[in-house]
Each structure stands twice: as structure tokens, then as C-alpha cells.
Amino acid sequence: MKENDSGLVWSEIVFAPEFMAAINKLAERRFGQGALAEEAGTYVIEYLSRDDWEKCKSFQGKSQIKTFLYTLSNNALEEFSRKRFGRPRPPTWLQELGDMWIKLWRSLCLERQPLPTLVDRYTQRDFREPQAVEQAARVIKARIPTCGQSNRDTELADDIDRLSDAQQAEQAHCDSEQPEFENPFYAELLMMVKAVCNEDVANHDFHQEAANQMDTRVSAQQQNLESLRTALQLNDQEKIMLRMIFVEGLSKSATSKALGLPAHQAGRMVNEALDRISHAIQKCGIEIDGLLGMA
Amino acid sequence: MTKPEDARKAAEALLALGMTREQAKFLPPSEEEMAQLLDSEAAQALDPTRKAQIMDAIANDPETFSRWMNAVDMAKTLQVGNFAENVSFETSSERPTTLVSRIGQFLAEHVRAVMATGGAGVAVAFAVVLMLPVGMDSQVSRLYDDFGGQWAAQPQKLDVIRSGKTQQQAALSIPDQRLKEGVEAGLAMLGEDFRITQLNQSSVTDTSSLETELSESLFALGQIAAISHFKCFLGAEKDYYSASWALIQDLAPAIKAGSDETSKALAKTLDRKGSAETQVCRIGKQVVARVSR
Numbered sequence: 001m002k003e004n005d006s007g008l009v010w011s012e013i014v015f016a017p018e019f020m021a022a023i024n025k026l027a028e029r030r031f032g033q034g035a036l037a038e039e040a041g042t043y044v045i046e047y048l049s050r051d052d053w054e055k056c057k058s059f060q061g062k063s064q065i066k067t068f069l070y071t072l073s074n075n076a077l078e079e080f081s082r083k084r085f086g087r088p089r090p091p092t093w094l095q096e097l098g099d100m101w102i103k104l105w106r107s108l109c110l111e112r113q114p115l116p117t118l119v120d121r122y123t124q125r126d127f128r129e130p131q132a133v134e135q136a137a138r139v140i141k142a143r144i145p146t147c148g149q150s151n152r153d154t155e156l157a158d159d160i161d162r163l164s165d166a167q168q169a170e171q172a173h174c175d176s177e178q179p180e181f182e183n184p185f186y187a188e189l190l191m192m193v194k195a196v197c198n199e200d201v202a203n204h205d206f207h208q209e210a211a212n213q214m215d216t217r218v219s220a221q222q223q224n225l226e227s228l229r230t231a232l233q234l235n236d237q238e239k240i241m242l243r244m245i246f247v248e249g250l251s252k253s254a255t256s257k258a259l260g261l262p263a264h265q266a267g268r269m270v271n272e273a274l275d276r277i278s279h280a281i282q283k284c285g286i287e288i289d290g291l292l293g294m295a
Numbered sequence: 296m297t298k299p300e301d302a303r304k305a306a307e308a309l310l311a312l313g314m315t316r317e318q319a320k321f322l323p324p325s326e327e328e329m330a331q332l333l334d335s336e337a338a339q340a341l342d343p344t345r346k347a348q349i350m351d352a353i354a355n356d357p358e359t360f361s362r363w364m365n366a367v368d369m370a371k372t373l374q375v376g377n378f379a380e381n382v383s384f385e386t387s388s389e390r391p392t393t394l395v396s397r398i399g400q401f402l403a404e405h406v407r408a409v410m411a412t413g414g415a416g417v418a419v420a421f422a423v424v425l426m427l428p429v430g431m432d433s434q435v436s437r438l439y440d441d442f443g444g445q446w447a448a449q450p451q452k453l454d455v456i457r458s459g460k461t462q463q464q465a466a467l468s469i470p471d472q473r474l475k476e477g478v479e480a481g482l483a484m485l486g487e488d489f490r491i492t493q494l495n496q497s498s499v500t501d502t503s504s505l506e507t508e509l510s511e512s513l514f515a516l517g518q519i520a521a522i523s524h525f526k527c528f529l530g531a532e533k534d535y536y537s538a539s540w541a542l543i544q545d546l547a548p549a550i551k552a553g554s555d556e557t558s559k560a561l562a563k564t565l566d567r568k569g570s571a572e573t574q575v576c577r578i579g580k581q582v583v584a585r586v587s588r
Contacts, residue, residue: 260335
């Protein structure tokens with residue numbers, strides 16, 4: 001048995017039934033029940049014990065030991081998925097939308113898991129609204145028509161893994177059929193906002209014609225948008241909360257909990273931030289419904 | 296809220312997030328710091344400067360935010376850290392080792408924090424959280440959570456200003472200082488919109504000489520007094536008063552056993568008759584008055 005300087009016997013902690021059960025739970029949540037989850041669980045153990053428990057030994061006693069190990073295990077599952085299914089890069093717009101979107105893209109387009117299963121997984125215990133997941137899936141499928149139709153065999157994952165990042169980025173770029181914008185920053189941003197908020201989003205929303213329309217709207221409002229950019233002031237905590245709630249679809253109470261705040265606090269702070277944002281948008285003379293074509 | 300309003304709010308939030316995106320170099324957290332952040336008690340030991348750097352990375356660096364969301368998802372799935380039923384989660388055989396090392400680590404952080412801020416206040420505030428009795432902190436938290444729901448509708452930046460002295464304030468006694476720490480912790484839980492402007496600003500007294508049970512009880516009473524101060528002023532539900540009074544009664548034996556002037560005065564008030572509302576508001580008023588002298 002190997003100990004580190006703090007006297008912790010990592011093999012005993014990791015192989016304890018309670019910890020093994022937690023690993024299986026994480027693996028099943030990520031890959032569904034079955035052989036793949038079992039394989040992933042085994043990979044986690046291999047990952048943690050690698051190089052004489054090197055990763056575990058980086059523990060300095062600042063956090064709960066189990067929370068630390070679970071965080072490492074989560075990373076191991078991510079690494080497993082990349083090795084198993086390759087690691088093509090998601091398109092830039094999708095990366096910017098956040099982690100839930102990237103995970104959903106991976107599950108939907110690479111792992112080809114059925115949508116109902118994914119909705120169940122991402123909405124367990126009211127963690128997210130089912131509509132948020134369905135909407136995200138709809139947007140991904142609309143923007144990436146080849147999603148889930150890849151002919152890549154998962155057994156070739158190792159080959160895919162050997163592809164250079166540049167090749168993968170190029171592949172992702174082709175898959176996403178990115179329209180070209182004359183005003184890349186605002187037009188792309190507004191297109192993304194529209195895609196996330198408009199339930200009637202369809203394929204044509206992402207064609208060049210739509211991009212041109214968005215460019216025209218941006219040009220008309222360019223000055224207002226510039227002044228809005230200056231007027232908006234959000235602190236880090238507000239940004240994190242807004243992103244967790246409006247991008248990732250977490251409930252306000254789950255957001256509060258994650259940040260170690262009283263249950264109502266995230267809601268109150270977010271409402272205040274939204275009021276400020278709304279006020280700034282109005283003050284800068286921006287008609288958001290018209291700008292996004294949501295009216 | 297209607298659906299179009301939801302869509303509008305989401306659109307405005309996303310637009311604001313996109314526009315305030317920053318391109319900068321970040322100092323992303325290690326795996327252990329990420330785990331630390333998921334546990335509000337362990338997070339207290341994070342150096343404030345480092346914590347700000349981590350928050351900056353989560354808020355502005357997509358990759359760090361992605362790691363944060365992965366970690367939140369994990370904590371929620373396994374009910375650990377802030378998502379644990381009982382936040383004092385660690386009950387297995389490794390507890391002694393990690394607790395010792397955590398305290399050691401805490402002290403190291405603590406000394407650095409004191410040096411960085413040039414005073415003992417930060418150190419005391421950290422220690423207070425670590426010393427809270429198991430169960431009592433979660434009871435107090437529950438009180439805030441259960442009865443804080445309607446607070447968003449209450450006036451912002453509410454200041455309850457006492458007609459107090461403006462001259463140099465006298466130093467508080469050790470038990471009063473401990474009460475004040477509780478009040479401050481309670482105000483911190485309420486958020487920055489709720490302030491008591493006349494809190495005693497005299498130099499901080501070390502409260503470590505207090506007997507542990509009394510110290511914990513005074514601290515918890517201070518927290519309850521802070522919320523009650525506003526609840527009584529603005530009106531509250533009957534359930535709030537009965538829950539608060541039950542909690543105060545649990546604290547009463549330790550306070551009544553105290554021989555100092557603060558404990559005696561509080562014990563005298565606790566013995567007075569009245570409804571739960573009267574009792575809670577009376578004791579809340581007394582505590583706030585004591586720490587505002």
C-alpha cells in the first residue's frame with residue numbers, strides 16, 4: 001500500500017465500496033448503463049492509480065478529500081470519452097455557449113445517443129428544464145446538419161485522436177456550415193442569442209441570407225451597440241450566475257447552492273443584474289425584439 | 296412571468312454576457328481549488344486574492360467555466376460539497392488525517408490573510424465559521440433559506456439607522472464582540488443590500504478565550520438577531536417567529552450558564568414572557584443594540 005506525505009492510503013480510499021459506487025454513478029450518468037459505463041469506471045481507476053497515484057498525491061488537504069477525488073474522476077471520464085470517441089473540436093460558437101452545449105453536442109453528434117435519454121440525463125432532479133435541453137439540441141442539429149450522421153466508426157477513434165488539432169478544427173468548421181458575417185462580433189453574437197431564445201429556430205436561420213440580414217441590422221444599430229458595450233458592467237459573480245442560469249439552464253437555487261449562497265440569493269442578484277442590463281439596453285436606444293427578429 | 300418575458304430576459308442576459316466577454320490571461324484553478332470552491336466551508340480557507348482570481352477565470356475563461364460546470368454537475372450528482380444533505384460530509388476513516396491537515400492548511404492561509412490585510416479581523420471571521428457546532432450552522436442557514444424567499448420584494452439598500460453616538464465607540468466586551476461576529480455573519484448571508492449602519496467599529500477583540508459552547512451560542516444568536524432585526528422591522532410570518540424562538544431556546548442553556556455581563560443580560564431577557572414574535576424581536580433588538588454601542 002502506498003501512502004503520500006499526509007499518510008493517506010489512496011488504494012484503500014479509492015477501492016472502498018462507497019467510492020466505487022460513486023464512480024459507477026458518474027460513469028452511468030455520463031454514458032448510460034451498460035458496458036461502456038463499466039469500461040469508463042475501470043478507466044477512472046486506472047487514471048487515478050497511474051504513476052503510483054501521482055494525481056491523488058497532489059492533494060494538499062485544502063478541500064474535502066472525496067470532493068477532490070470525484071473532481072479527478074470527472075476529468076478521467078472526460079479523458080476516456082475523448083480516447084473512445086476521438087476529440088474533434090466543437091465549432092467556436094458552440095464552445096462559447098458553454099459546457100452543457102459541448103457535452104450535448106458530444107453526446108448527440110459523436111456518441112449518437114438518443115435525445116430522450118439525454119433529456120432525462122440533463123434534467124435529473126430538476127437540475128435543468130427539459131425545454132432548455134431540447135432547445136439546445138434543436139439549435140445544434142439546425143446549425144450542424146451532419147450531427148449524428150458521421151460515418152466514423154467508434155473503433156477508429158484512435159485514428160481520429162491522432163488527427164492534428166488544425167485538421168479537427170477544419171473538420172468542425174466544415175460541419176457547422178458557418179455563414180460569413182461582415183460584422184463578425186455583433187452579428188455572430190446576435191445570431192447566437194436569437195438561436196438560443198427563439199423556439200422557432202430553423203435551418204434557414206443559419207444560412208448566408210440570414211447572416212446578411214443580421215449584418216444589416218447590426219450596421220443600423222452599430223453605434224447603439226457600441227455604447228451598450230461600454231455601459232454594461234457586470235462583476236464576475238454576476239457573469240457566472242447569469243451564465244449558469246441562462247446558458248446552462250440551471251435553476252436559481254442550484255446556482256445558489258453551487259456557489260455556497262443562501263437559496264434565494266442567486267435569484268435576487270440575478271434579478272438586479274437583469275434590471276441593470278435591461279435599463280442599459282433601453283438607455284442605449286436598442287429595440288431588442290426588433291434587432292433579434294423576435295417581435 | 297410570461298414566456299415572451301422569459302425569452303426577452305434570456306436574450307438580454309446572453310447579449311450582456313457576450314458583450315462583456317474579456318480576452319485576458321487567467322490563472323485557472325487547480326483540481327483541488329475547484330473542489331474547495333464547491334464546498335463553502337473549505338472555500339473560506341481560500342486566500343481572498345486567489346479566490347478573486349479563480350472567480351475571474353470562471354467568469355471570463357470558457358475553458359475554466361466548462362471545468363466549473365463539470366464539477367457542479369458532479370457535486371450535484373453525488374450530493375457532495377454544497378449539495379450534500381449534511382454539509383459536514385466527511386465521516387469516513389480518513390477524517391482525522393484530513394481534518395488535521397485542513398486545520399494546518401487553514402492556519403497557514405489564515406496567517407497569510409492576516410499579514411495581507413494587516414489586521415486580525417479576517418482571521419477571526421474565518422475561525423468563526425470553522426468553529427461552528429455541527430448542525431447549528433445548517434439550522435441557521437435553513438432559517439435564512441426558508442424565510443428569505445420574499446425578500447427580493449423588500450426595499451433595496453435598507454438601512455435601519457439608530458440614533459447612535461457619532462464619537463469614538465468604546466471597545467466591546469469579549470462576549471459582545473462574539474455576538475457582533477454573529478450579526479456580521481448574518482448580514483453577510485443576507486447580502487450587501489442589508490446593512491446595519493451603526494455597528495460598533497472599535498478595534499476587534501479576540502474572542503478565543505470564551506468557553507466554546509457559550510462562544511458558539513452567542514455567535515448563532517447574533518446571526519438570528521441580524522435576520523430578526525429586519526424581519527421584525529418589515530413584518531414576518533408566524534412560522535418564522537416560532538422557528539426562530541425554538542432555535543433561540545436551544546441556545547438559551549449555554550447563555551444562561553454564562554457568568555459575564557452579556558450572558559446575564561441576555562438570560563434576563565430570555566426569561567421574560569411573551570409571544571414568539573415578541574420574544575424574538577425583543578432579543579434581536581437587544582443583541583443589535585449591544586453590538587451597536
